[in-house]
Amino acid sequence: MGEQEVTQFLSSLATDRNLSASSQNQALSALLFLYQNVLGRELDWLDRVVRAKRPLRVPMVLSREEVTAVLNRLHGTPWLMASLLYGAGLRVLECARLRVKDVDLSRKELIVRDGKGRKDRVTLVPGMLVATLTAQLERVQVQHRSDLQQGGGFVELPYALRRKYPQAARQWGWQWVFPATRTYLHPETRERRRHHLDESVLQRAVRQAVREAGIAKPATCHTLRHYAGTGITGTRLPQPYSKTVTTFARSRNFSDIET
Numbered sequence: 001m002g003e004q005e006v007t008q009f010l011s012s013l014a015t016d017r018n019l020s021a022s023s024q025n026q027a028l029s030a031l032l033f034l035y036q037n038v039l040g041r042e043l044d045w046l047d048r049v050v051r052a053k054r055p056l057r058v059p060m061v062l063s064r065e066e067v068t069a070v071l072n073r074l075h076g077t078p079w080l081m082a083s084l085l086y087g088a089g090l091r092v093l094e095c096a097r098l099r100v101k102d103v104d105l106s107r108k109e110l111i112v113r114d115g116k117g118r119k120d121r122v123t124l125v126p127g128m129l130v131a132t133l134t135a136q137l138e139r140v141q142v143q144h145r146s147d148l149q150q151g152g153g154f155v156e157l158p159y160a161l162r163r164k165y166p167q168a169a170r171q172w173g174w175q176w177v178f179p180a181t182r183t184y185l186h187p188e189t190r191e192r193r194r195h196h197l198d199e200s201v202l203q204r205a206v207r208q209a210v211r212e213a214g215i216a217k218p219a220t221c222h223t224l225r226h227y228a229g230t231g232i233t234g235t236r237l238p239q240p241y242s243k244t245v246t247t248f249a250r251s252r253n254f255s256d257i258e259t
Helices: 003-015 021-038 064-071 076-088 092-096 127-149 199-212 221-230 241-250
Strands: 109-112 121-124 179-185 192-196
Touching: 003 021, 064 076, 064 199, 076 092, 076 121, 076 127, 076 199, 076 221, 092 199, 127 179, 199 221
Parallel strands: none
Antiparallel strands: 109 121, 179 192
16 A cells, blocks of 8 residues: 555544544554554655544643642642642653752742753742652652662663763752652663652542542542643633733642641
8 A cells, every 4th residue: 555545544534433633643653653664665745634633622620629628638748749730830740750959949949851842941839838848858868868878879860961970870969859669770780770759659649539539520630730720710811811820820828728
């Protein structure tokens, strides 16, 4: 089959079988992999494919009472991480991959590195979380010192920084704010490393808290971030008002949440 047959097949997925845009893209990626890597043949650009339309979905937003009910059922590290998702507008992986050097509690700021679209940004730390974050960093520092004494204390560095800064992997500033409870032995370097806390830990805890709170909405970790991104009423606002509401929502002091 050539470009014409592949085009007809992909178009039929959208027109005849009513597949979603993601399913059609998955089929396209599979065909491109087949032709390029298995058959060794390049397909010309398929510009005549009828593309499935991506639906516009309204984001799931919880009320203040529902957010309070969820956060009150979380404890320890999951509570702190979920509170950062809600108060600082972090995504799950952005929160899990926070490093010590990117936390500035004196200015109540967090630097998100390599976020969506590979962009860095600065967000605010709610005043209520400063003391808890300080205690978290103190616990992590004690753990890091213990790892160093045992010959470990290494973390993964982005890109080629390991070759540029060989000692940075053990430095305090590059450590994870939310490290994993276990270490692992890297198969190539034979270093005893500690990964960041797996995002599934937070995801499971939030889902369990939503069930215990009796909330019928299919809320997830990302739902907590929607509150900061969509405004107080849950309706996406036009510019420049959305930036104003987002800044207000991310800088609130959590005074409406019981601890």
